Amino acid sequence: MGARxxxxxxxxxxxxxEKKGQPFAHAGSVVAPDAAFADAWAREQYxxxxxxxxxxxxxxxxxxxxxxxxxxxxxKYRRVDGYSIKERLRIARERAGTAAPGDS
Amino acid sequence: xxxxxxxxxxxxxxxxxxEATDWLxxxxxxxxxxxxxxxxxxxxxxxxxxxxxxxxxxTLQRKLAxxxxxxxxxxxxxxxxxxxxxxxxxxxxxxxxLISGKAKFHNVFHYPTKTWGDVGVIAWLVDAAAIISQKxxxxxxxxxxxxxxxxxxxxxxxxxxxxxxxxxxxxxxTDAQRALVQEAVDRWWGPLMQFHxxxxxxxxxxxxxxxxxxxxxxxxxxxxxxxxxxxIRELGLTVPDPNLRRRDDGVWEYSEPDWDELRxxxxxxxxxxxxxxxxxxxxxxxxxxxxxxLRAA
Numbered sequence: 001m002g003a004r005x006x007x008x009x010x011x012x013x014x015x016x017x018e019k020k021g022q023p024f025a026h027a028g029s030v031v032a033p034d035a036a037f038a039d040a041w042a043r044e045q046y047x048x049x050x051x052x053x054x055x056x057x058x059x060x061x062x063x064x065x066x067x068x069x070x071x072x073x074x075x076k077y078r079r080v081d082g083y084s085i086k087e088r089l090r091i092a093r094e095r096a097g098t099a100a101p102g103d104s
Numbered sequence: 105x106x107x108x109x110x111x112x113x114x115x116x117x118x119x120x121x122x123e124a125t126d127w128l129x130x131x132x133x134x135x136x137x138x139x140x141x142x143x144x145x146x147x148x149x150x151x152x153x154x155x156x157x158x159x160x161x162x163t164l165q166r167k168l169a170x171x172x173x174x175x176x177x178x179x180x181x182x183x184x185x186x187x188x189x190x191x192x193x194x195x196x197x198x199x200x201x202l203i204s205g206k207a208k209f210h211n212v213f214h215y216p217t218k219t220w221g222d223v224g225v226i227a228w229l230v231d232a233a234a235i236i237s238q239k240x241x242x243x244x245x246x247x248x249x250x251x252x253x254x255x256x257x258x259x260x261x262x263x264x265x266x267x268x269x270x271x272x273x274x275x276x277x278t279d280a281q282r283a284l285v286q287e288a289v290d291r292w293w294g295p296l297m298q299f300h301x302x303x304x305x306x307x308x309x310x311x312x313x314x315x316x317x318x319x320x321x322x323x324x325x326x327x328x329x330x331x332x333x334x335x336i337r338e339l340g341l342t343v344p345d346p347n348l349r350r351r352d353d354g355v356w357e358y359s360e361p362d363w364d365e366l367r368x369x370x371x372x373x374x375x376x377x378x379x380x381x382x383x384x385x386x387x388x389x390x391x392x393x394x395x396x397x398l399r400a401a
Contacts, residue, residue, distance in 0.1 A: 006194055007399055028183060028252050029124075029190065033401040045179055049259070065125065 003061030005031045012038040015056040116245035116315040144184035145202050145209040151177045152380045153217040176259045183252045203385045205372045212295050214374025221284030227267025233299045235260045245315035275339045290344045298366040300324040329356040
């Protein structure tokens, strides 16, 4: 997907922030001959109703995308699903004799 | 179907979404463009029936609200055409295909707006039918389209309120005003029942197969009936279909919509199809210099 449309105009990706402090989320894109026109289109299409606190207009070719994730090592200790607490806790309670009746 | 396409299909059928920069099977891209283009055309043509009433709106408040709604709908067309354009079909081509009759727009925008009652019914019931289809696009497998639908649905929700307000003002007014609303409901019921399309099972609907839409035509129509028939009736209005009834299992039965009328209307033979296309063609020509100036900038 090119950074310009077939007529040679720039494509700007539009990110909008709904409230101060919130993340900027991708909303759509506009095509324009330059940043000044992109500003005008984006205001009209994404801010006319006061629905945005701020907009980021980013030329599409300025977005450096990362989608490939190497997972060569088993790094699950860095995630919550890397820990199986329940089963071990059951055994520990059994050994300590603190398992409540109903606990299994 | 090659293995890559098969994998793609399985991915979207499992609820997966794709981006503009992802690889897309050609068939998917074509279906998407066709669907999105018709949606954009409908937004652009859909303002014309209402536009006719801006100068005749009953109060200044209504005039401003209607103008804002028209502006919103044209804005939706801009957002939607942008998505289709990004998929490879130039905007000029889409507009040319609209004017020449090669591309379609929704049936409800081919009919006249005879009275202010029609304006109320369009903003209330036609928009309600449309929002049911549009909400089902929030889960579209093509993520850029799904994202702009969020903004569009948000704006449609206060258009419906505007429509309800117009209708409530009229049904609480004089007998003549009330009659205007009932006549408008009678006029629009047929087109409204055709709006969601023939009851093709969703598993056979290519737009569902590729998860461009997330519901079938009949599901959308049932949702419309379930939500709006009670709202119409509670105002003392009647629905002009003697066979309309809700079964004990919650399914609505109704008279068979006129599918021949739907086919004829969307292929450019509706009562106002040609006038509205001519109007759009005239303005495209008139505003050509603006597009050319911008392109030269």
